[in-house]
Amino acid sequence: MPSCELCGKEALLVVAEIEGGEVEVCPGCAKYGVVKRRAGKPQVLPQPLPKPEEPEYGIVADYALLIRSARELKGMTQEDFAKLLSEKESILAKWEAGTLKPSIETARKLEKKLGIRLIELDETISVKLDKGRSDELTLGDFVKVRKRK
Ligand SMILES: [Zn+2]
Structure with a gap:
């Protein structure tokens, strides 16, 4: 049991x-001052729950073409389609x-209405995911590859 620093x-x-x-x-003795917290264990702040790894999505590069061809397939004019959306x-x-990228939210709507895929995992994220693998290539591997030439 710890003892009080003032009265023991x-x-x-x-x-x-x-x-x-x-x-x-x-x-x-606490009444002589301002109580801050309970002593003993260092105050442990509740850890913020780690955010679930939310994959980041991006809009596919050829969204412009996809939207247009899907709309045309449905025989809609831009006006009709704009109204629909x-x-x-x-x-x-x-x-x-291709001068304006729809937001992810809008792209989801477009995907539903048109039956196309506009959203993909952000490329930069996929690169990150693949990075682990490429790190396994050691210098030795690299040398072997070169010697083979
Ligand atoms: Zn005391």
């Missing part, structure tokens, strides 16, 4: 700020021109 009494101590310093004291026709025109 063995008790469950608290950390109190007394005269500008933090001391571990018994509840009796409740988007501005000018926005749709930009998607199809």
Whole structure:
């Protein structure tokens, strides 16, 4: 049992700020200062739960072509299609021109309406995932490859 820094009494101590310093004291002495926290174990902050690894998604590079050809397959004009998506026709025109990338949220909607795939795992993420493997290539491997030539 730890003992109070002020009176020496063995008790469950608290950390109190007394005269500008933090001391571990018994509840009796704590009244001379401002109680900060329970003493003993270092205060463990609740660990924020690690965020579930949320894969990052990106829009496929040829989204413009995909959107346009899917719309044309359905025999819709840009105007019809914009209405169907409740988007501005000018926005749709930009998607199809490839000058504006739809947001992931919009892309999901487009995927549903058109039956196409617009969302893919972000390339930079896939690179990260593959990195582990490429690290296994040692210098030795590299030399072997070169000698083979
Ligand atoms: Zn005390």
